[in-house]
Amino acid sequence: MTYDFTTTHKRFHTGSGKWNTLLQYGLTEDTDIIPFSVADMEFTTAPEIADALKHAIDSSxxxxxxxxxxxxxxxxxxxxxxxxxxxxxxxxxxxxxxxxxxxxxxxxxxxxxxxxxxxxxxxxxxxxxxxxxxxxxxxxxxxxxxxxxxxxxxxxxxxxxxxxxxxxxxxxxxxxxxxxxxxxxxxxxxxxxxxxxxxxxxxxxxxxxxxxxxxxxxxxxxxxxxxxxxxxxxxxxxxxxxxxxxxxxxxxxxxxxxxxxxxxxxxxxxxxxxxxxxxxxxxxxxxxCAQWLDECLKVIDENRRIIADFMADELPQVKVYDLEGTYLLWLDMNGLGIDYRELERINREEARLFFDEGYIFGKQGEGFERWNIACPKRYIHDALSRMKLSYTKHIR
Ligand SMILES: Cc1ncc(COP(=O)(O)O)c(C=O)c1O
The missing domain is CATH 3.40.640.10 (Type I PLP-dependent aspartate aminotransferase-like (Major domain))
Structure with missing residues (x-):
């Protein structure tokens, strides 16, 4: 990879809509929670974009x-x-x-x-x-x-x-x-x-x-x-x-x-x-930035595969839908036998994960999670082990 898709950024108090939402839910910046919600990526800005912005500010x-x-x-x-x-x-x-x-x-x-x-x-x-x-x-x-x-x-x-x-x-x-x-x-x-x-x-x-x-x-x-x-x-x-x-x-x-x-x-x-x-x-x-995008898509596709493989092996109750486009993975969690409101609580309070709840996209989304997977792999691996640990205690 030519570009950086591994650096993680804590975006509390940067004005990030995604990270600020966590504070609104009463979670503090010390909470080790990972937001997988709002559709922006957790990747460092492409250097070509950052350079163009710096140049514009410095010269005009x-x-x-x-x-x-x-x-x-x-x-x-x-x-x-x-x-x-x-x-x-x-x-x-x-x-x-x-x-x-x-x-x-x-x-x-x-x-x-x-x-x-x-x-x-x-x-x-x-x-x-x-x-x-x-x-x-x-x-x-x-x-x-x-x-x-x-x-x-x-x-x-x-x-x-x-x-x-x-x-x-x-x-x-x-x-x-x-x-x-x-x-x-x-x-x-x-x-x-x-x-x-x-x-x-x-x-x-x-x-x-x-x-x-x-x-x-x-x-x-x-x-x-x-x-x-x-x-x-x-x-x-x-x-x-x-x-x-x-x-x-x-x-x-x-x-x-x-x-x-x-x-x-x-x-x-x-x-x-x-x-x-x-x-x-x-x-x-x-x-x-075409090359930046090509590399980015590769990372997203790898993240998708890591999640799909993990669910198949470790949490087969979770159904992962094919991801043809977007970086928003759609997961049917109903097979866990956990009420969707309770699952939301478990994710936030026990697993310390913040997805977009499926029900916000319509009634058909109840019991689903939308997982923004445009992030460094470390977050994905971390989330999967937290899910396994937390859900195992509640699966019916
Ligand atoms: C389908 C779709 N349209 C629009 C937007 C947001 O567009 P904008 O930020 O340009 O208003 C999103 C963001 O997730 C989206 O998924």
Whole structure:
């Protein structure tokens, strides 16, 4: 490995959302607890990104910013080389995050009372984008085959054909179940949405985090008709672990949709752009950090294998779902015979582990844990032995 994926960082009092949450739960910084929750990585920043940020701070002025031509080229080149998608710089609008972006999309393209579809269980802020804006939540539950989840297309089509349904927020790859939707699945989704005049908001923030043997397909790359009926939400934040810089790229190939979306963004900010350091770091990441990402994916895949092997040998009651994409492993703990609320307590108080509880992603997630495995291996090994020790006392 060229890069550092082993140094551990205690991030208490650094402003880290993930680590600060531990303090809110009454855990002190002396507690030997490992947070595997919020989706940022525990890896050291790629040196190319750190250097670009230092250079910008040392040599320029931290003023208001907008995307430069070089910045936009770096984003589009990444889409071409990594995803074989010919995206145009003029399709891009910037928001301070993908969550902001799908909230704005719901507001721009639907009215209160309209139906918004989600494939559930799903990333919890997507429910908020529907519920907080007074839209109607229309869920199509994913179906587990035991090792992975699939779309119930009959149910999906029935729900999409309700004329009140105007928009689908697609999570692609899917957080939390770790699916990378295949081209065929996306084509079926897209055709159903076209037929029923449902706009697709494709959240592809995890697009670059794909495991060996799987390939991400950009929704808009499938056909011109799909490109005309979608927004593609991307960011370098998950890929390169720079979420704190709040920079995302929203691709809207359809001119009318883009103009309407921009009008909505302007209601909160007449000049919607990101911060200068976000642009600097993102350009450096997309230009220089492909190798960092490849090594990072290797570490994530090794972590996945370590956990899957351990569970098979030592805790076979725990079912580990295939991880096709994202770094968020989905584990079914129901086989332990422990009530999910009690399991949450055991994890935090006895094992000293802090996962994202499956139930926050929807009712189907009860008894599941979402484990953020983008961290140095030491944390993984440590967690596994703590789980074995603690769960063995409670297994029924
Ligand atoms: C599917 C998905 N979308 C969006 C986000 C967050 O996006 P942002 O930080 O750009 O608002 C996450 C973070 O975990 C995510 O998993």
């Amino acid at each position: 002025v931290i003023g208001y910013a907008g995307p430069t031509a070089n910045y936009l080229d770096s984003v589009c080149s990444w889409m071409k080389t990594r995803h074989n998608w010919d995206a145009k710089p003029e399709w891009i609008l910037n928001t301070h995050g993908v969550v902001d972006a799908f909230f704005e999309a719901v507001k721009a393209f639907t009215n209160p009372g309209d139906g918004v579809m989600l494939l559930t269980p799903v990333y919890h802020p997507m429910y908020m984008a529907v519920n907080f804006t007074g839209r109607k939540l229309v869920e199509s539950s994913l179906v587990s085959t035991g090792t992975r989840y699939e779309i119930d297309f009959a149910d999906f089509e029935r729900k999409a054909s309700d004329p009140s349904v105007k928009l689908l927020i697609l999570c692609s790859p899917h957080n939390p179940v770790g699916r990378v939707w295949t081209r065929e699945e996306l084509t079926r989704i897209g055709n159903i949405c076209l037929k029923n005049h449902v706009l697709v908001v494709s959240d592809e923030i995890h697009a670059d985090l794909v495991m060996p043997g799987h390939a991400h397909t950009v929704f808009a790359s499938i056909s011109e008709e799909f490109a005309d009926n979608c927004l593609v939400l991307t960011a370098p934040s998950k890929t390169f672990n720079i979420a704190g810089l709040q920079t995302s790229n929203i691709f809207i190939p359809n001119d009318e949709l883009r103009a309407k979306y921009l009008d909505e963004l302007k209601l909160t900010n007449p000049m919607p752009t990101c911060g200068i350091l976000g642009y600097v770091a993102s350009e450096a990441a997309y230009t220089y």
